[in-house]
Amino acid sequence: MQALRVEEKGVAVREIEKPQRADEALVRVIVSGICNTDLEIARGYAGFQGTIGHEFVGVVEQCPDRSLVGHRVVGEINAGCGKCALCLAGDPRHCPTRTVLGIVGRDGAHAEYLQLPVTNLLTVSSRIPDEHAVFIEPLAAALAIRERISLSKQTRLAVIGDGKLGLLCAQALALSGAQLLLIGKHPEKLRIAERLGIETALVAPAEKRVREFDVVVEASGAAEGFALALKLLHPRGTLVLKSTFHGATEINTAQIVVDEISIVGSRCGRFGPALDLLKKGAIDLDSLISEEYPLSKAVFALERANQKGVLKVLLRP
Amino acid sequence: MQALRVEEKGVAVREIEKPQRADEALVRVIVSGICNTDLEIARGYAGFQGTIGHEFVGVVEQCPDRSLVGHRVVGEINAGCGKCALCLAGDPRHCPTRTVLGIVGRDGAHAEYLQLPVTNLLTVSSRIPDEHAVFIEPLAAALAIRERISLSKQTRLAVIGDGKLGLLCAQALALSGAQLLLIGKHPEKLRIAERLGIETALVAPAEKRVREFDVVVEASGAAEGFALALKLLHPRGTLVLKSTFHGATEINTAQIVVDEISIVGSRCGRFGPALDLLKKGAIDLDSLISEEYPLSKAVFALERANQKGVLKVLLRP
Numbered sequence: 001m002q003a004l005r006v007e008e009k010g011v012a013v014r015e016i017e018k019p020q021r022a023d024e025a026l027v028r029v030i031v032s033g034i035c036n037t038d039l040e041i042a043r044g045y046a047g048f049q050g051t052i053g054h055e056f057v058g059v060v061e062q063c064p065d066r067s068l069v070g071h072r073v074v075g076e077i078n079a080g081c082g083k084c085a086l087c088l089a090g091d092p093r094h095c096p097t098r099t100v101l102g103i104v105g106r107d108g109a110h111a112e113y114l115q116l117p118v119t120n121l122l123t124v125s126s127r128i129p130d131e132h133a134v135f136i137e138p139l140a141a142a143l144a145i146r147e148r149i150s151l152s153k154q155t156r157l158a159v160i161g162d163g164k165l166g167l168l169c170a171q172a173l174a175l176s177g178a179q180l181l182l183i184g185k186h187p188e189k190l191r192i193a194e195r196l197g198i199e200t201a202l203v204a205p206a207e208k209r210v211r212e213f214d215v216v217v218e219a220s221g222a223a224e225g226f227a228l229a230l231k232l233l234h235p236r237g238t239l240v241l242k243s244t245f246h247g248a249t250e251i252n253t254a255q256i257v258v259d260e261i262s263i264v265g266s267r268c269g270r271f272g273p274a275l276d277l278l279k280k281g282a283i284d285l286d287s288l289i290s291e292e293y294p295l296s297k298a299v300f301a302l303e304r305a306n307q308k309g310v311l312k313v314l315l316r317p
Numbered sequence: 318m319q320a321l322r323v324e325e326k327g328v329a330v331r332e333i334e335k336p337q338r339a340d341e342a343l344v345r346v347i348v349s350g351i352c353n354t355d356l357e358i359a360r361g362y363a364g365f366q367g368t369i370g371h372e373f374v375g376v377v378e379q380c381p382d383r384s385l386v387g388h389r390v391v392g393e394i395n396a397g398c399g400k401c402a403l404c405l406a407g408d409p410r411h412c413p414t415r416t417v418l419g420i421v422g423r424d425g426a427h428a429e430y431l432q433l434p435v436t437n438l439l440t441v442s443s444r445i446p447d448e449h450a451v452f453i454e455p456l457a458a459a460l461a462i463r464e465r466i467s468l469s470k471q472t473r474l475a476v477i478g479d480g481k482l483g484l485l486c487a488q489a490l491a492l493s494g495a496q497l498l499l500i501g502k503h504p505e506k507l508r509i510a511e512r513l514g515i516e517t518a519l520v521a522p523a524e525k526r527v528r529e530f531d532v533v534v535e536a537s538g539a540a541e542g543f544a545l546a547l548k549l550l551h552p553r554g555t556l557v558l559k560s561t562f563h564g565a566t567e568i569n570t571a572q573i574v575v576d577e578i579s580i581v582g583s584r585c586g587r588f589g590p591a592l593d594l595l596k597k598g599a600i601d602l603d604s605l606i607s608e609e610y611p612l613s614k615a616v617f618a619l620e621r622a623n624q625k626g627v628l629k630v631l632l633r634p
Contacts, residue, residue, distance in 0.1 A: 086552075094551075094552035094553065094576070094577070096528065148577065148579075211413065226570070234411075235403075235411035236411065241570060241573055241574050242574070243574070244570060244571040244574045244575070249567070249568050249569075249570045250566070250567055250568075251566050251567075251568045251570075252566075253543070253558060253561060253566045253568075253582075254561040256558055256580065256582040257558050257559070257560070257561045257582040257583065257584055258561070258582070258584055259411070259582065260411070260465065260581075260582045260583060260584055261582045262465075262579060262580065262581050262582070263573065263579065263580040263581075264577075264579050264580075265573040265574040265575070265576065265577045265578050265579070266574065266577060267574055267575055267577055
């Protein structure tokens, strides 16, 4: 089968063997989505080699649980050991020996087939098209912010970053009723949020709103987004770190102490609530899809996903 | 009067005019304590020029509230505008236009006299000796951690740093009943905590306790303390930043996101609860006093306070 592989020398689409663990489900990928994490792994930042990709929707072809065969599914990307306290409590997202689809110790979704434990799979309602279902993982990650902080109608909230993660976070958090401002650098991307009734601002005017916000979500992935967030937060405000920066970031820790800021890291979310939102059509995903390519063109597709102005790029095996 | 001044060219004890604002209390300083923040300001890190020092106990000599004259007092160091929402709620610690004794826009305590608003002053019980009362500010700062996070007997808690701040934090937090470990580099300083029944460890063995702690308090003021804290915390653990580092610190933000760590900045505390503890004799302060000098020798005293192995250095006008 074809798969997009990260190797020592770079990325390439290779012909590899179809996976064949009998204890896991075999999923034929219908469509997969390119995430910024894929781009980082392709650059060698995560030390992962193998098939990348963790956003997908597919059809179960083989499975220890026969009742799933033929069903359309998405899959939670963390596969725990099943034995530690966290796994036994039903949340393998922080299992210390977990594998993560296309990220840690497990081949991923930019391939004709992938494997995951049966417990990771969720069937997808026929009301959700493939091109929406493929967004389940980043949408769940956006919703995960609300597992970590509480928001109300009184909360003055800013999201920094108008890329696909920022636009998803803004939509997911707008549902909380908080007083939301999305801050970005690209008028054409901000317009996507504006059309949905979300207030937006370019960085230059936003920068003047010093100490106005209770919560700021950093979803730009740039160190300057971190610095802007510290500027916008009032004392004892909360900075949610949603995107990772490459390597070490220079941080003004004195301001964190003097203004008693809280910083909260946020990563993967639960798929269940995200599926419910997709079923209701509560999130505009069509505006977030820029381009689609066959899997055979995946190297070019990665390059496209890396261009400014390009949002989600999909791959179809 | 004599005062320890930070000037463009460095620090010096100068003869300056006695302060004389009629709307504030005039306090004759009995004894003042040298804090690491003083050392940082002396190095030019905070952009403050004037009389430094913010830890003191003194006697009120003049005061708009005549009933305070002659009383022994300590003083909260943040003087708010009195008009903003924070000040009106009785907490000027984050007033955006506050002055801070010996730190921001207000001459400090390493002097024969200082001034503070009457509302900042608290009288000191005769049961508390001067040499304990002078610790009120850093002890309140240590207790302030509990305003920001909740601790229980189940909490696995580490304090990093065996300097005067770390030793005070460890003592203040031990009262919570949490399972506490104090981590430091100096066996002789760790022994002070051990004598009080606090478990301690040197950095090398502590470093092996990867992901064992729910809460880690960084009180070493060193960037490597921050890195060690991230190592010791389990996923979704909390890092309390108690001390500031000079300038920017390189931080591995990816780990904060992947492990969903919370970072909580903590600064000044309330003097009331700290005074209660001092009255009970619940904190061992005598072990934290290394040396005492007359104010005229303050420049030498600063040098001493900067030496390894030296804990609190007191100044007496």
